[in-house]
Every structure is written in structure tokens, then in C-alpha cells.
Amino acid sequence: xxxxxxxxxxxxxxxxxxxxxxxxxxxxxxxxxxxxxxxxxxxxxxxxxxxxxxxxxxxxxxxxxxxxxxxxxxxxxxxxxxxxxxxxxxxxxxxxxxxxxxxxxxxxxxxxxxxxxxxxxxxxxxxxxxxxxxxxxxxxxxxxxxxxxxxxxxxxxxxxxxxxxxxxxxxxxxxxxxxxxxxxxxxxxxxxxxxxxxxxxxxxxxxxxxxxxxxxxxxxxxxxxxxxxxxxxxxxxxxxxxxxxxxxxxxxxxxxxxxxxxxxxxxxxxxxx
Amino acid sequence: xxxxxxxxxxxxxxxxxxxxxxxxxxxxxxxxxxxxxxxxxxxxxxxxxxxxxxxxxxxxxxxxxxxxxxxxxxxxxxxxxxxxxxxxxxxxxxxxxxxxxxxxxxxxxxxxxxxxxxxxxxxxxxxxxxxxxxxxxxxxxxxxxxxxxxxxxxxxxxxxxxxx
Numbered sequence: 001x002x003x004x005x006x007x008x009x010x011x012x013x014x015x016x017x018x019x020x021x022x023x024x025x026x027x028x029x030x031x032x033x034x035x036x037x038x039x040x041x042x043x044x045x046x047x048x049x050x051x052x053x054x055x056x057x058x059x060x061x062x063x064x065x066x067x068x069x070x071x072x073x074x075x076x077x078x079x080x081x082x083x084x085x086x087x088x089x090x091x092x093x094x095x096x097x098x099x100x101x102x103x104x105x106x107x108x109x110x111x112x113x114x115x116x117x118x119x120x121x122x123x124x125x126x127x128x129x130x131x132x133x134x135x136x137x138x139x140x141x142x143x144x145x146x147x148x149x150x151x152x153x154x155x156x157x158x159x160x161x162x163x164x165x166x167x168x169x170x171x172x173x174x175x176x177x178x179x180x181x182x183x184x185x186x187x188x189x190x191x192x193x194x195x196x197x198x199x200x201x202x203x204x205x206x207x208x209x210x211x212x213x214x215x216x217x218x219x220x221x222x223x224x225x226x227x228x229x230x231x232x233x234x235x236x237x238x239x240x241x242x243x244x245x246x247x248x249x250x251x252x253x254x255x256x257x258x259x260x261x262x263x264x265x266x267x268x269x270x271x272x273x
Numbered sequence: 274x275x276x277x278x279x280x281x282x283x284x285x286x287x288x289x290x291x292x293x294x295x296x297x298x299x300x301x302x303x304x305x306x307x308x309x310x311x312x313x314x315x316x317x318x319x320x321x322x323x324x325x326x327x328x329x330x331x332x333x334x335x336x337x338x339x340x341x342x343x344x345x346x347x348x349x350x351x352x353x354x355x356x357x358x359x360x361x362x363x364x365x366x367x368x369x370x371x372x373x374x375x376x377x378x379x380x381x382x383x384x385x386x387x388x389x390x391x392x393x394x395x396x397x398x399x400x401x402x403x404x405x406x407x408x409x410x411x412x413x414x415x416x417x418x419x420x421x422x423x424x425x426x427x428x429x430x431x432x433x434x435x436x437x
Contacts, residue, residue, distance in 0.1 A: 016325030020332040020354040027339065027347030028393060035339075035346035042340045050337075057299040079287045115299060119307045119387040119404055119411070120344035120394050152343070160343055167395070188397045195400075255305065 036153040036160070043126075044155050051114065053159055054100060055128045058112045058258070069113040070259070073144050108142075108261040109133045111159070115255075122195075122254045123166040129262055130157040138222060140263045145226035146251035147171065147216060148260055158264070164229070165195055173199060173229055174217035178208045178213070184229050184248060197230050197248035202243050208232050214248055220230070224263060286430035290314040290423070306411035308419035309383055311338070315353060316382050319360035331357025347395030352389035356382045364402060372421060379420040380413035387412065 008226025027035065043051060095102070111129035129135055131154045141148045141161045149163035162169060165186055173184040187196040200215055205219055212232045230248040237245050294310035302308065315334045319327035335353030339346045360382060387409040391401055424431055 010323070010325070013323050013325030013328075017328040017354070017358050020328045020358075021351065023332065024335070024347050024351035024354055027336070027350055028345065030346060032346075035343060037308075039340040039343050039346065042336070047337055047340060050291070051341075053292070053295040054299055057296045061300045114341075116338070116342045117294075117298070117305075117307055117311075118338060118341060118342040118344070118349065119305075119390045119409065120348070121397070122305075123344035124342055126341055166344065167397075188399065256303065 014204070039160070040153050040155040043158050048157070051126070051128075054114045055112065056064055056127070058114060061258075108263050109135055111141075111260050111262055113257055113260060114158075123163060124152065125150075125161045125163055125254060125257075125260075127159045127161055127260065128157075129159050130155060132156065133262075134264050135159060135262045136265065139265055140223045140227065142261050142263060143252040143257045143259070145253070145257075146230070147223065148252045148254060148257060150222060151262060156270055161260075161262075164197060164250055164252070165197070165254055171223055171229065172217045172219040173214050175208055176213040176215060181219075181248075182214075184214060187247065195231070198236055198252050199232065199248045200243070200245040202244045202246060204238070204244060206244070208244075208246055210234055282430040287314050287317075289427065289430075290317075293423075302415075304396055305408045306415050308416040309412065310416075310419070310423075311353040312353075312356075312382055312386060312418040313379055313416060313423070315357055316360050316378055319357040320364050320378070324358050324361040327357040327361035328354050331355070345390070348390045348393035351393055352386045356386045356390060356414075359385070369403055375424060376417040376421050380417040383416045384409045 045154040109129055114126040135154055137151050137154055139151045149161045152160045152162045169186055171184045174181050182199045182201040184197050184199055187198045210232055214229045216223040217226040228251050230250040232246045233249045234247050236247040290310045299308055309409050318330050331353035335350035338349035391404050
């Protein structure tokens with residue numbers, strides 16, 4: 001039974017409260033590498049049973065409601081794969097003609113997204129994939145729709161990914177035809193209920209039509225070339241006559257994605273965190 | 274009901290809330306407005322404990338939240354500490370054994386927690402407005418409803434004396 005009111009708040013209560021506030025403020029001021037390391041340790045130890053429980057729940061949901069969606073995606077992938085053999089052969093012939101080295105191919109590891117309830121939940125995602133599968137911090141994370149983000153930290157059983165909605169997210173981008181280069185970053189001027197990206201750094205002389213697909217350029221060494229990021233939905237702003245900033249509707253939604261692929265950096269190459 | 278039996282039921286009640294949060298919620302609810310059973314558990318602890326202990330419980334729950342969504346490490350700990358302390362302190366002002374008061378406690382707790390997390394994590398003002406005026410009230414509502422249903426079904430476990 002709840003105790004009756006009337007007890008005065010003691011000095012020790014205030015002291016405990018202030019101590020917790022100071023510790024929280026300290027955690028906020030902690031550099032990322034320490035906070036990620038602390039988080040990894042806690043996920044590996046104290047929070048392991050809870051994460052394990054949630055992984056089972058996600059598996060359960062997958063095996064029922066998501067089955068048809070996954071089946072449809074698999075059918076689409078199978079259809080697209082039918083033309084792969086011809087493309088690979090053509091690509092090999094062209095590379096041989098140009099005397100180019102074989103293309104570096106990265107493999108991917110599937111992972112389930114363990115969604116958390118937090119107002120900032122979409123900025124980072126907890127994934128059910130660990131270091132045992134060969135993934136490392138800095139590896140790109142993609143969904144069937146397109147680029148989702150990059151791994152921030154990896155422990156033995158789980159990993160944390162920073163999504164495109166995180167204010168620190170940046171990716172070197174290019175239009176589908178390769179004519180316009182820029183940087184994709186989250187937009188600060190977000191509409192009431194929809195998050196957008198910005199395609200920044202586009203030279204003033206270049207124009208990008210609405211509906212153009214924007215992909216990763218492969219520059220910078222973090223993301224492989226050709227991952228879809230989003231579609232241009234209009235001109236955002238112009239910076240003093242030398243740069244255009246376009247609004248980009250992202251293809252992948254971190255809030256609803258259930259499964260992702262972590263693209264492993266090929267052996268011999270170090271991921272850039 | 275003996276004190277030991279009452280404590281056992283209370284413990285079962287909290288285990289139920291943890292199971293709901295980590296097992297049932299991911300299977301049933303999808304999206305930002307899903308009810309937060311962990312905050313319900315925290316507030317139920319807070320109204321039973323001294324404010325200092327409630328703050329410590331809030332800090333630990335918040336730290337767990339930060340570890341699972343490290344967008345702004347420490348923001349969750351700060352928010353849960355403040356919410357739990359206010360809930361415990363608020364017991365001096367009201368006696369939370371009424372459905373409407375408990376609903377208000379759950380809803381207000383969720384909204385305040387979200388507001389502090391958003392502010393502490395440096396959310397841009399344009400996103401802040403929609404998060405505080407749309408998503409936070411929706412989550413507050415779902416949490417209040419889910420919490421009330423649970424309290425009504427398991428009122429003996431949580432030893433809440435609900436007034437008709």
C-alpha cells in the first residue's frame with residue numbers, strides 16, 4: 001500500500017537527487033568514445049537479458065506479421081538477380097578492356113532492429129549483430145529501400161548504428177547519372193511530421209530536377225558507391241549565389257525498418273568511423 | 274494480505290511491466306507513440322519510495338535508456354531522474370490512489386521525460402515543436418491508457434487502492 005503523505009523531504013534525498021543530476025550532466029558531457037565504450041560494457045553485461053528478450057520478440061514478430069513483406073522483397077530480389085549474370089559478365093569484359101582491377105565486393109550481414117522507446121530513438125538504432133559476424137564500427141547499414149546509416153559501436157552480441165536522422169550524419173552523394181556531386185546531411189528545417197535530408201554543396205551552375213535519385217558517391221571511403229539515399233523533392237535554399245541546397249526525401253525510414261544489412265568492409269580495408 | 278505476499282506480488286507486477294516493455298511491446302506496438310511500460314514501472318516505484326531513492330531509480334532507468342539509444346548519452350538519465358524525483362515529491366501534494374491522478378501521473382511523466390530528453394539532446398526547434406506537441410502527447414496518452422488498464426487488472430499486485 002502506498003504510504004500516506006506528510007513526510008518531509010530530507011536532506012539525504014536532496015543530496016541523492018543532486019548527485020544523480022551531476023552524474024547525468026557528467027554523462028552528457030562525456031566524450032563519445034567514452035560513452036560508447038560505457039554503453040557497450042553495459043549492453044554486454046547488465047542489459048544483456050533485456051536485449052536478449054527483445055531479440056526474441058523481434059524474431060517472433062518477424063515470423064508472423066513480417067513474413068509476407070520479407071517474401072515479397074525476396075521475390076523482387078530474385079527477379080532483379082536474374083539479370084545479374086549478364087551484367088557481371090559485361091562488367092568483367094569492360095574492366096578487362098580498360099585494364100582495371102577486379103571490383104572490390106563487400107559482403108553483408110543481416111540484422112534485426114531492436115527499436116527503443118525514446119524521443120531520439122530514430123537517430124540511433126540498436127542492432128542484433130555482433131563482432132563475431134565480422135562487422136566493425138564504421139561499416140555502412142542499409143535497408144532494402146536504401147542507405148540507413150553507419151555503425152557507431154559494436155560489441156559481442158549487439159551494435160549501435162547512427163542513422164541519417166542523426167545531426168552528425170554526413171555522406172558524400174551524387175545524382176543517379178553521376179553529373180552532380182554534393183553532401184547529404186539531415187535537414188534542420190524539418191516539416192512538422194516528416195524528416196528530410198539536404199543535398200548540399202551543389203554548384204550554383206548545376207540544377208537537379210525534382211524526382212532525381214541521389215546515391216552514395218563512394219568518395220571518402222566509408223560508404224560504397226551506388227547506395228540509394230533519397231529523391232530530390234525540391235530546392236531548399238540558395239547560398240549567396242554559389243551553392244544550391246536541395247531537399248531530399250530519404251528512401252529508408254529508421255522508425256519503421258525491421259531488418260537491415262550491415263555491409264562489411266572488405267578484408268584489407270579499414271572502415272572509417 | 275501478509276507483507277511478504279504483498280512484496281512478492283509487487284515484484285511480480287514489476288516483472289510483468291518489464292516483460293511487457295521488452296517482449297510484448299516490440300511484437301505489438303510499432304512507432305513513436307508506443308506506450309512506455311518502463312516509465313510506468315519507474316513511476317510506480319517513485320510513488321512508493323523516498324524522493325532520493327526515486328531519483329536513483331530514475332537515474333538507473335535513464336542510464337539503461339541511454340545505453341539502448343545513445344543519441345545523446347546522459348539525456349535519458351537526466352530526464353528520468355527529474356521525473357522520478359518530482360513524482361516522489363508530488364506524493365506530498367496528492368495521494369495517487371485515484372484513476373485520474375494515476376493517469377495524469379503517467380501522461381505527465383512521459384511528456385516531461387520526452388521534453389527534457391529532446392532539450393538535453395539538442396533537438397532543432399523545428400523538430401522540437403512536432404515532437405512536443407504531437408508525438409509526446411500521443412505517447413503520453415497511450416502510456417496512460419495502457420498503465421490504467423494494467424493497474425485495474427492487477428490492482429492487488431500493485432496494491433493501488435482505486436477509488437470508484
